[in-house]
Amino acid sequence: MALKRPPLRRRARRVLTVACLFCLAIAALSWLPAVTGSRNLGIGVSSVEWLRSHGGNPIVSQIENWYYQLNEPEKGGPALTSLPQVGVTTAGTGSGGEGSGAGTYLPADVNPLIHPKLPGEGVWKKAGAAVGERPPLLLTTFRSDPEYPQFVAGVAWIDASRTELAYVPGLAEPPEPLEARGPGEVPPSMRKRLVATFNGGFPLETSNAGLIYRGKVKETMVNGIATVVGYRSGGLNIVRWESGRKVPANVWFAKQNLPPIIYEGKLNPNLSDGPEWGETVNNATRVWRSGLGIDAHGNLMYAAANYQTVESLAKVLQRAGAVRAIELDINEDWTSFISYRHPGGLEPSNLLPEMYRSPERYLSPDERDFFAVYLRKGQPW
Amino acid sequence: MRLPRNISPAAAERRSLLFDVVLGLLVGIFAIIIAAGIGVVGFFALLCIIAVIPWYLLDRRSHRRRRRHRRVNSR
Numbered sequence: 112m113a114l115k116r117p118p119l120r121r122r123a124r125r126v127l128t129v130a131c132l133f134c135l136a137i138a139a140l141s142w143l144p145a146v147t148g149s150r151n152l153g154i155g156v157s158s159v160e161w162l163r164s165h166g167g168n169p170i171v172s173q174i175e176n177w178y179y180q181l182n183e184p185e186k187g188g189p190a191l192t193s194l195p196q197v198g199v200t201t202a203g204t205g206s207g208g209e210g211s212g213a214g215t216y217l218p219a220d221v222n223p224l225i226h227p228k229l230p231g232e233g234v235w236k237k238a239g240a241a242v243g244e245r246p247p248l249l250l251t252t253f254r255s256d257p258e259y260p261q262f263v264a265g266v267a268w269i270d271a272s273r274t275e276l277a278y279v280p281g282l283a284e285p286p287e288p289l290e291a292r293g294p295g296e297v298p299p300s301m302r303k304r305l306v307a308t309f310n311g312g313f314p315l316e317t318s319n320a321g322l323i324y325r326g327k328v329k330e331t332m333v334n335g336i337a338t339v340v341g342y343r344s345g346g347l348n349i350v351r352w353e354s355g356r357k358v359p360a361n362v363w364f365a366k367q368n369l370p371p372i373i374y375e376g377k378l379n380p381n382l383s384d385g386p387e388w389g390e391t392v393n394n395a396t397r398v399w400r401s402g403l404g405i406d407a408h409g410n411l412m413y414a415a416a417n418y419q420t421v422e423s424l425a426k427v428l429q430r431a432g433a434v435r436a437i438e439l440d441i442n443e444d445w446t447s448f449i450s451y452r453h454p455g456g457l458e459p460s461n462l463l464p465e466m467y468r469s470p471e472r473y474l475s476p477d478e479r480d481f482f483a484v485y486l487r488k489g490q491p492w
Numbered sequence: 493m494r495l496p497r498n499i500s501p502a503a504a505e506r507r508s509l510l511f512d513v514v515l516g517l518l519v520g521i522f523a524i525i526i527a528a529g530i531g532v533v534g535f536f537a538l539l540c541i542i543a544v545i546p547w548y549l550l551d552r553r554s555h556r557r558r559r560r561h562r563r564v565n566s567r
Contacts, residue, residue: 121551122512128544129516131537134523138534166529 141165150282151477156444160283160478168317172392175442179396184418186258194229194263195464197250198236199452215245216408218268221431225254235268238307238450239492240458247273247306247486248450250462255416255427264416264427265462267307267448271410274306274484275345278324278364281479284314285322285329295476297483302456304485308473309413309448310401310440311480312368320367323358331356337371337437339403340364345487349405349435366480372402372425373436382422392441394421401446403482404433411484412436415446417465445479447472454492 145161146154163171221233235249247270255264269276282295297305312318321332326343338352341364351371358365369388372379381387388394401415402424414427421438428436440446447468452458459470473481486492499507527533 122508124544124547125509125512126516126519127540129513130519130523131540131544133517133520134533134537135541137520137524138530138537141530142534162531162535164529165531165534166527167531167535170532170535 151472151475152444157478164286164314164316175392176396179392179398184259184262184397188259188261190260191229191254191263194232194252194254195265196231197252197265197462198238198450199240200237201234216270216272216410217246218249218406218410218432221251221253221266223253224430225257225260229254238267238452240452242492245270245273247490248484250450251431252463253427253430255419256423259418262416262418263463264414264419265448266427266431267309267413267450267462268406268431269307269411269413269484271347271408273487273490275487276339276341276347276411277301277483277485278311278339278341278366279473279481279483280324281311281477281481283478284311284480285324286315289324289329290327291325295478297456297473301483301485302474303454304488304490305451305454305456305483306486307413307448307450307484309403309482309484310445311482312366312437312439313441314479318368320369321352321365322367323362323365326358326363328356328358332358332365333367335370336367337369337435338365338367339437339482347411348409349403349437351435369438371435372421372438373404373429373433376429376434378422378425378429382420382425388421388438396420398441399443399446400424400441401439401448402428402436403439404428404431404436406432407434413448413462415448415462415466417443417463440479443467447481449473 142158142161146157159171218235220235223232233251233253235251237246238248238250239246249268250265252263252265254260255262279297280289280292280295297308315322315330319333320336322329323332332352332354334353334355336352338350340348340350340362342361343363344361351374352367370379372382382394384394392398397418397420399415399417400419401413404412406412412428412431412433414424414431416427424438425436447466448462449459449470449472450462452460456474459474461470473483524530524533
């Protein structure tokens, strides 16, 4: 009997199906451990992260950009009548910029962008329940963009003279190999002095930037990139990195992310230049964004808000008083600022109610790296 | 050595199935080798499977319809 083959179309489909099932099986061998091992992430987010780190970054970024373009907010809209409540009591800084105690600096309240101002808008509030006249952490909110009057930015001010900043690696970021990674959470022994925690920058794989951890280069530093630097003395700064590939002897950690968004009091003139601001979501896409600045007195300022561009985020930080600033991580999955009302990491609360990640986030092992703010040793709460 | 040409339709079907499976595995291996990462391969493989499933279902439905049609005509 003559050989009778099935139609070519059906055979091509069969070959394609076998090839796809084979590829899916191999991919599943890598995907399954990644999603079951993620302790702080849902299956969706960890799958996206897995795809991003396994060659799919351009695909994820493109889909993200389409999604954000489709969900772009409209200008205008009804005005807000109140702002989310942050902190516990008013810090009483007024507009003078000096605190009540002799030689104590407290920042001036932020002059809102939109008038008339709402009750409590731009007014600094203490984050701790039982802090004295020199609160280590102040919080405020204000409307971030006159064209979008419903958007509210949350800003935190951190007293550098009373606190120290630590860079804490997550379980998966920075990637292996990393010496002395730690537990990926705030160590229990440090929680007595814990004031706040907040998200780090972009993952090393997508940031094209460097990292120094415990005085050693984990990823080659890049000149001209904004860098949060923690010194061995406990001091900190936000600089434009110019030390090349070597590690200065006094540097304990240095985390880079994109060019500075504010430098020497001025906005980066290239804030509207797309490719400079990361290879994932571009600079003009309105998403959750976060940034870290430093004021003229060397105190840190963190800001985060939904529906921000790089430029609007920089303007929020500048309005709050930052003279140099770096953009940190973006997207709702990664932006977190958590303050603790009581010592021991008790009563954690997010800076903004829309931040959907749990306020317990950094008290349990997290995938991503983050910063922890501790009271300096011997400082009263 | 040449494969026998005069074989039953069932044997021919089994032979082409084996050939297609081997070819499919080779295509899969090739895709994994040239792709930027296993994530990309998995992503596109999933899309292909999602596209192929309705194709199979449609084929099956039209096959059934044809068979029913033939049965009605033969009565």
